[in-house]
Amino acid sequence: MIYREFQNLKLSALGLGAMRLPVIDGDDGKIDVRAAEQMVDYAMEQGINYYDTAWGYHNGMSETVIGNALKKYPRDSFFLATKFPGYDLSNMDKVEEIFEEQLKKCGVEYFDFYLFHNVCEMNIDAYLDEKYGIYEYLMKQKRAGRIRHLGFSAHGSYDVIKRFLEAYGKDMEFCQLQINYLDWTFQGAREKVELLAEYEIPVWVMEPLRGGKLAALAKEDEEALKALRPDEGIPAWAFRFLQSVPSVKMILSGMSNMEQLKDNIHTFEEDRPLTEKELETLLGIADRMLKKKVLPCTACHYCVSHCPQGLDIPELLALYNEHCFTEGGFIAPMALASYDKDKLPGACIGCRSCDAVCPQQIKISEAMADFAAKLNM
Numbered sequence: 001m002i003y004r005e006f007q008n009l010k011l012s013a014l015g016l017g018a019m020r021l022p023v024i025d026g027d028d029g030k031i032d033v034r035a036a037e038q039m040v041d042y043a044m045e046q047g048i049n050y051y052d053t054a055w056g057y058h059n060g061m062s063e064t065v066i067g068n069a070l071k072k073y074p075r076d077s078f079f080l081a082t083k084f085p086g087y088d089l090s091n092m093d094k095v096e097e098i099f100e101e102q103l104k105k106c107g108v109e110y111f112d113f114y115l116f117h118n119v120c121e122m123n124i125d126a127y128l129d130e131k132y133g134i135y136e137y138l139m140k141q142k143r144a145g146r147i148r149h150l151g152f153s154a155h156g157s158y159d160v161i162k163r164f165l166e167a168y169g170k171d172m173e174f175c176q177l178q179i180n181y182l183d184w185t186f187q188g189a190r191e192k193v194e195l196l197a198e199y200e201i202p203v204w205v206m207e208p209l210r211g212g213k214l215a216a217l218a219k220e221d222e223e224a225l226k227a228l229r230p231d232e233g234i235p236a237w238a239f240r241f242l243q244s245v246p247s248v249k250m251i252l253s254g255m256s257n258m259e260q261l262k263d264n265i266h267t268f269e270e271d272r273p274l275t276e277k278e279l280e281t282l283l284g285i286a287d288r289m290l291k292k293k294v295l296p297c298t299a300c301h302y303c304v305s306h307c308p309q310g311l312d313i314p315e316l317l318a319l320y321n322e323h324c325f326t327e328g329g330f331i332a333p334m335a336l337a338s339y340d341k342d343k344l345p346g347a348c349i350g351c352r353s354c355d356a357v358c359p360q361q362i363k364i365s366e367a368m369a370d371f372a373a374k375l376n377m
């Protein structure tokens with residue numbers, strides 16, 4: 001296992017994400033406890049020392065199961081991370097109640113790492129609102145030693161992350177982001193990593209395989225990669241890409257069975273960052289994957305002043321692309337939840353003024369209609 005230094009700690013570069021643990025009968029709330037414990041035992045044996053859970057994972061069961069699985073190990077032999085569930089606005093005034101319950105569920109006296117969960121368009125105002133006192137409460141727990149390191153995870157846009165950093169950046173010790181070689185350009189991950197670097201905040205990675213989409217590629221792409229590294233599996237390329245980003249300290253993978261765990265551990269036996277040529281090939285593959293599936297909006301904004309409805313077309317198209325590429329998912333609905341009704345895709349009147357000026361010849365009006373139908377918004 002390779003390790004990364006973080007402050008005075010040695011973290012395994014691979015962390016076990018406890019959001020996709022093995023389950024019984026396909027029921028997300030029924031974790032196969034025995035299988036999950038076997039995975040934790042194997043991970044501990046192989047040197048993984050970071051375990052990432054959250055209040056909402058597996059309908060609330062993940063914290064309990066992970067806490068129990070780790071109980072037999074000395075408290076200083078693993079790092080446990082969990083998060084304040086601000087993805088649900090009804091939790092905002094319950095920070096103390098939830099934090100105390102989380103300690104009980106996990107059976108610990110402190111959390112090594114604690115995060116504001118999923119800072120995004122929908123909750124940024126609430127997270128920054130002093131009336132809820134979330135930040136003050138968490139900082140108090142940190143001073144009391146019940147939180148050893150405080151950070152945040154984010155699925156929001158660059159601007160949302162910037163707002164959060166302007167308010168709390170000086171106290172954030174790490175940030176968990178969705179980074180992989182596809183989102184490097186697609187979701188602007190590169191710019192977000194650069195922004196965090198301005199605050200000297202190291203990066204924790206989630207969704208390294210983009211929900212499994214990068215575990216297998218088109219035949220010609222797999223062949224191109226095999227030609228460069230014959231002994232490297234396809235999922236390993238996604239991890240090698242992340243090993244090439246200097247500020248990445250932790251790569252979390254939500255593993256569902258022993259086979260995935262073993263494969264990932266094998267990949268993390270050594271650091272094998274990409275050469276420039278390999279990086280170029282990989283990003284070329286990502287580019288081709290995106291071109292096949294997403295609209296080529298360059299965010300030039302030419303269309304915006306032509307829209308009688310005042311829609312933020314490039315932003316909506318970015319969310320549309322994300323939604324189509326992911327074939328659903330929570331990111332677009334979550335971001336649109338913060339929009340006024342008259343700025344949603346459904347407010348498009350189909351006048352096509354935008355279509356006429358788009359240098360990429362995107363049929364924007366059709367995309368808006370399709371987006372509105374898909375999301376019923």
Ligand code: SF4
Nearest residue numbers: 307348349351352354
């Ligand atoms: S078609 Fe829709 S998005 Fe385009 S200009 Fe008209 S109202 Fe705006």
Ligand code: SF4
Nearest residue numbers: 297298300301303358
């Ligand atoms: S004009 Fe076309 S490319 Fe430019 S922002 Fe609008 S949709 Fe995107």
